[in-house]
Amino acid sequence: MKRPHTIAVAMSGGIDSSATAAMLIEEGWNVVGITIKLWPTISERKAAQVARCLDIPHYIIDLQTEFRRTVVDPFVEEYRRGRTPNPCVICNPRIKFGLLLEYARQELGAAKLATGHYARVELDETTHKWKLLRGVDATKDQSYMLYRLQQEHLRNILFPLGYHSKEHARCIVEKLKLPASRKESQDICFVTEGSYRNFLASYAPELVRPGPILDTAGKQIGEHKGIAFYTVGQRRGLGIAAGKRLYVVRIDAHRNAVIVGSREEAMQRSIKLKSLTFVSGEQITKPVVVSAKIRYNTQDAPALLKPIGNGLAELLFEKPQMAPAPGQSAVCYVGEEVLGGGIIAEAGESEG
Structure with missing residues (x-):
């Protein structure tokens, strides 16, 4: 059934975004592809090839200046301060679901922006608030990276793959013989050659x-x-x-x-968080029992999130956690739902 609205799909040329576009076309949406030019060494060629195979319009938006100022420069500055930043956490609300979403809606007339993220967005019929939930495929869940998204983002985006597995996406691409890249996306997209350390050595030599x-x-x-x-x-x-x-x-x-x-000296039970943000848009005013992750690829653990004033909160885990890194994000869940989180400012006393 043909649907009346246009959906813009953020396309990288990889399996996930290619499968997302194909799924929406199959559902009857009017789909357009859109690719962000973020860095000189990132190619848009694969995305354009996939768009041609799907017979959909494809647009490229150059956000290199904004990306450098908003994501790359702060990334380097955090390393100067001895912290370990996560650039995706900053890029998602400001670039992908900020400037790109704005372009898709205002310039392309899209009703929503879809991406290949493994997470879910659902409307709570009681509170009328949008909820961010873990992806069904726990091995690919990307809700951690999206925790800084707000209501104005969530109401305008779609994550079709949030209800499916990576294998499902791979099967779609193979069935349609799409020329999508089989490589998994990199942790840091603008580091296309070598490691992030090599990037920092050339971008900020004083750090070596x-x-x-x-x-x-x-x-x-x-x-x-x-x-x-x-x-x-x-x-x-x-x-x-x-x-x-x-x-x-x-x-x-x-x-x-x-x-x-020692390992014991690296273990911490208490973490102080800054730059707090909550998906509902409302700050917490009393302690909340949560399950929290201090890194993307770690298991979440039971904790108590307590506001302590001045825009800060303490995250007190039931059991000590291994080496919370200042600059990384601690993301809090209540069941499947992302409550919110913050940037790790410092960790408390070692737990021996």
């Missing part, structure tokens, strides 16, 4: 200045290659023969020092 590796008592036990090469929780690549396993427990950018300790 050698400095001391200290134990938690302040004694120097080695030398690091530059704070950009280390993140809290890291064990491999320290270059220290200590006779026991050591982990990065803190990065002191002011002293250009990497502090290492």
